[in-house]
Amino acid sequence: MARSSAQPPESAPVAVVGAGYAGLSAALALHDRGVPALVLEGADRVGGRVHSGRTEHGVVIDHGGQWVGPTQHRLLAWAERFGCETFPTWETGRAVELWHDGAVREFTGSGPDDGPGVAEYHDAVARIDALAAGIDLDAPASCPRAAEWDAETVHSFFRRTVACSEARRRLDLAVQGVWSAEPREISVLHLLFYVASAGGFDQLMDTAGAAQDSRFAAGAQAPALAAAERLGDAVLLGTRVDAVEQRGDGVVVRTSRGPVRAERVVVATPPPATAGIRFEPALPTARQRWVQRSAMGDVAKVHVVYPRPFWRDAGLSGIASLYGADATGVVFDNSPRGAEFGVLAAFVYGDRLRAWSAMSARDRRAEVLGTLARLFGEQARNPLEYLEKIWPTDEWVRGGYAANPAPGSWIAHGAEGWRAPCGRVHWAGSETASAWHGYIDGAISSGERAAREVLAAL
Numbered sequence: 001m002a003r004s005s006a007q008p009p010e011s012a013p014v015a016v017v018g019a020g021y022a023g024l025s026a027a028l029a030l031h032d033r034g035v036p037a038l039v040l041e042g043a044d045r046v047g048g049r050v051h052s053g054r055t056e057h058g059v060v061i062d063h064g065g066q067w068v069g070p071t072q073h074r075l076l077a078w079a080e081r082f083g084c085e086t087f088p089t090w091e092t093g094r095a096v097e098l099w100h101d102g103a104v105r106e107f108t109g110s111g112p113d114d115g116p117g118v119a120e121y122h123d124a125v126a127r128i129d130a131l132a133a134g135i136d137l138d139a140p141a142s143c144p145r146a147a148e149w150d151a152e153t154v155h156s157f158f159r160r161t162v163a164c165s166e167a168r169r170r171l172d173l174a175v176q177g178v179w180s181a182e183p184r185e186i187s188v189l190h191l192l193f194y195v196a197s198a199g200g201f202d203q204l205m206d207t208a209g210a211a212q213d214s215r216f217a218a219g220a221q222a223p224a225l226a227a228a229e230r231l232g233d234a235v236l237l238g239t240r241v242d243a244v245e246q247r248g249d250g251v252v253v254r255t256s257r258g259p260v261r262a263e264r265v266v267v268a269t270p271p272p273a274t275a276g277i278r279f280e281p282a283l284p285t286a287r288q289r290w291v292q293r294s295a296m297g298d299v300a301k302v303h304v305v306y307p308r309p310f311w312r313d314a315g316l317s318g319i320a321s322l323y324g325a326d327a328t329g330v331v332f333d334n335s336p337r338g339a340e341f342g343v344l345a346a347f348v349y350g351d352r353l354r355a356w357s358a359m360s361a362r363d364r365r366a367e368v369l370g371t372l373a374r375l376f377g378e379q380a381r382n383p384l385e386y387l388e389k390i391w392p393t394d395e396w397v398r399g400g401y402a403a404n405p406a407p408g409s410w411i412a413h414g415a416e417g418w419r420a421p422c423g424r425v426h427w428a429g430s431e432t433a434s435a436w437h438g439y440i441d442g443a444i445s446s447g448e449r450a451a452r453e454v455l456a457a458l
Ligand SMILES: Cc1cc2nc3c(=O)[nH]c(=O)nc-3n(C[C@H](O)[C@H](O)[C@H](O)COP(=O)(O)OP(=O)(O)OC[C@H]3O[C@@H](n4cnc5c(N)ncnc54)[C@H](O)[C@@H]3O)c2cc1C
Pocket: 017, 018, 019, 020, 021, 022, 023, 040, 041, 042, 043, 045, 046, 047, 048, 049, 050, 063, 064, 065, 066, 067, 068, 239, 240, 241, 242, 268, 269, 270, 273, 274, 277, 299, 300, 301, 391, 396, 397, 399, 400, 401, 402, 428, 429, 430, 431, 438, 439, 440, 441, 443
């Protein structure tokens, strides 16, 4: 079992910083090859941005990452290895769109076949997919048009290339929903890389057959808990890493519970957390700048629990997209597999989050319930439970879903600063992944890549 009050041992062949999916994956890959790795986790739990819990009524919910898609082979392999069951995301029935002018539109399937801006949206997605096909997933800054693409924000790109304002509203919400950032905050190059990394724009957006395909019956933290169980005493909780000092013959990792000597270190923390660790000697400038200029996205996830999924009686799927002034951007039916309760999950992103999170707790709740009532009826105003997780206030990761490099950063610092090892220090984390960058699957593959680097160097 992971330990929370243990002193770290004086030394370990490999130290891993962070027990999110990336750190656990690096440690597990080393463990599987007979190399002990000590995992140092600051929080009192494993899983990082994946945090499952039970509500007062016993309903399993995921405050952070939750979905797995059919091409997320690394996460599916963990699910199989540890016997963690998944089930399809509920999308039976009509989805609802609420527009800025108050118009309500409904559709079935993965998206509307017609309506304002739909054809132009699909044209734009096809153009994005065509451009993304040219991205080298291991060196995004190396493609011929990288400098031009990294110099332009997605906001400017959409306004320059998409004439239809409704299509732009659809694209803006897609960016908020996938990157939990505003289109002005990311570059075209980062957008194209992310799209390529997932295998296409619709892979990021869709439910069945794509990123939102399935959920974990016991919560998405279950595979991480099982991996930590497998690693046993090698996972130390409540052990914050403050400094990583490289010496000629090894590394000293300074933690809140004392120092650990190691041959190699894998740092698997989100970029803002990495920036809070003191490195000696100082990291190369490119790595420092990359970490400093990669800001976490802004997202909150609100779960609202009802006695039953009453919206299904009216033929509604519980899925909604909001193009107006509501704080909520997107809603999903997050009810448990057997629908013993009805659960709606509302996502609040970007600028909407900045305004909403400044409200009082009471006003935040009223705002979200008011939106759900307009979408699904007055019953939505009277839930059994209301729970919110505002990720920018999380002490350890400070945002989500992932960090997005500021426009221009890929070109200026990406080649050296993205994930190249710095001496005996190796980098893991969803933000260092080539495939499914920003997702749990990417976190796992990044840990496996870092473990390969370490094994080659030991
Ligand atoms: C609201 C939300 C919804 C999401 N939805 C999905 C989804 O449905 N599907 C999906 O695939 N992905 C989703 N994601 C993204 C996914 O959760 C992340 O990409 C992934 O979990 C990141 O894993 P990681 O190991 O790279 O980093 P993290 O999970 O952030 O792990 C880093 C760990 O480092 C620890 N740490 C930080 N600083 C220190 C320190 N100084 N010393 C020691 N430990 C430290 C942290 O406590 C943490 O445990 C979502 C994320 C959020 C926030």
